[in-house]
Amino acid sequence: MKLLIVDDEYHVIKTVKYLLQMSPIQLDEIFEAQSAKDAITIIEKEHPEILITDVLMADVTGLDLMNYLNNTSIPIKTIVISGYNNFEYIRAALKEGGVDYLLKPIDADQLFAAVETAIDQWQKEDARKKQTLQHLDMIHSMSSLCKETLLYLSKIFNKLGFIFSVSDPLLFFPAHGKILAWAGRKIYPGSEGNLKENLGE
Secondary structure, three states: OEEEEEOOOHHHHHHHHHHHHHOOOOOOEEEEEOOHHHHHHHHHHHOOOEEEEEOOOOOOOHHHHHHHHHOOOOOOEEEEEEOOOOHHHHHHHHHOOOOEEEEOOOOHHHHHHHHHHHHHHHHHHHHHHHHHHHHHHHHHHHHHHHHHHHHHHHHHHHHOOOOOOOOOOOOOOOOHHHHHHHHHHHHOOOOOOOHHHHOOO
16 A cells, blocks of 8 residues: 655655554555645556645645546545645545545544545445456356357257347347257257257357
8 A cells, every 4th residue: 555645844744754654554655745746746657545635735736636636547545634724625625535634733643543544445445446347347258158149049040940130139038048948849859969069060
């Protein structure tokens, strides 16, 4: 798990980094940036899962940075830190998907809780994405299998004198196994052998 700290005040970065290094939270790497521009460069190169950003910075605000990231496909969870107990900032941070809004000076326990929540949310979303991809792969495999079955059905029905193709509206038939058995008996009375073999396949 990688984490990026963004603040134009370096002493804040040092404090947050020190607290995290002393915490029980397992982080592989902690990156630093003193501007949103540098932050974007690091994010695009290193793909950190967690971002801790200040609200007000010299070049671009942390909220603008969050908005930029929300318009990309980069999966990242953001914690906002600020010296301003401003409702508008808090609301904007939450609107952009912020996990938490922490006030400076940073409280260690609040920081640890926010990072743990961010990690948990990222892991759950990542697991859901992987599960969705697995389901899509399964559907694709089943579609290929169904297509093979329909091609096989079309040959059997053509043997019976029916016109049938995979473009027919009857694409999925729950009882196609029974139809195959019935069709096989019609074509080869008294035979329970391999229909594919009888069809010359």
